[in-house]
Each structure stands twice: as structure tokens, then as C-alpha cells.
Amino acid sequence: xxxxxxxxxxxxxxxxxxxxxxxxxxxxxxxxxxxxxxxxxxxxxxxxxxxxxxxxxxxxxxxxxxxxxxxxxxxxxxxxxxxxxxxxxxxxxxxxxxxxxxxxx
Numbered sequence: 001x002x003x004x005x006x007x008x009x010x011x012x013x014x015x016x017x018x019x020x021x022x023x024x025x026x027x028x029x030x031x032x033x034x035x036x037x038x039x040x041x042x043x044x045x046x047x048x049x050x051x052x053x054x055x056x057x058x059x060x061x062x063x064x065x066x067x068x069x070x071x072x073x074x075x076x077x078x079x080x081x082x083x084x085x086x087x088x089x090x091x092x093x094x095x096x097x098x099x100x101x102x103x104x105x
């Protein structure tokens with residue numbers, strides 16, 4: 001029998017190993033690099049050097065995406081931490097730039 005978190009997962013997860021910029025939104029803009037380990041349509045798993053508090057709102061940035069979410073869990077792993085983040089919003093930054101440019105003209 002799988003773990004409870006495995007049983008709750010109904011969406012396919014995709015493994016990656018990409019650097020992202022993570023910002024904790026309620027702590028005066030604390031920003032640091034993290035590694036995106038896997039993702040699904042509703043959440044991501046990241047590896048990082050410092051713990052995150054469950055419930056903390058965060059933003060994650062890649063070259064072309066801005067994702068907003070909430071930390072669901074965080075646990076020590078090796079010499080760092082791993083955290084699960086439930087995604088609430090995903091924005092294509094290229095589309096966002098076009099939208100902002102259109103609003104300012």
C-alpha cells in the first residue's frame with residue numbers, strides 16, 4: 001500500500017531539475033533560489049536550503065511562468081529541505097508583458 005500522499009495524488013507528476021526564484025510573500029519579500037523537482041497541474045515540489053512554514057503564500061518564477069501558491073508541507077531531507085506547494089495561479093509572463101504594455105499605451 002502506498003503512502004497517504006501517494007494515494008491522494010490523482011494527477012500525473014512530471015520530474016524536472018530546474019532552478020527557480022521562490023519568494024515568500026508575507027515575510028518582507030524573502031527571496032532565494034530553489035530547485036523545482038516535480039510538478040503537476042495543481043502543485044509542485046521544490047528543494048531548498050531553508051524551511052518554509054506550511055500555509056505561507058509564495059511565488060515561484062521561471063523564465064516564462066509566474067506561479068502563486070501556498071506551502072502545504074515542508075520536511076528536512078539531506079542537508080536541506082523539500083516542500084510541497086499547492087498552486088493557486090499560473091501566469092505566462094510573456095502574455096503578462098503584452099497585457100501590461102497594452103494597458104500603458
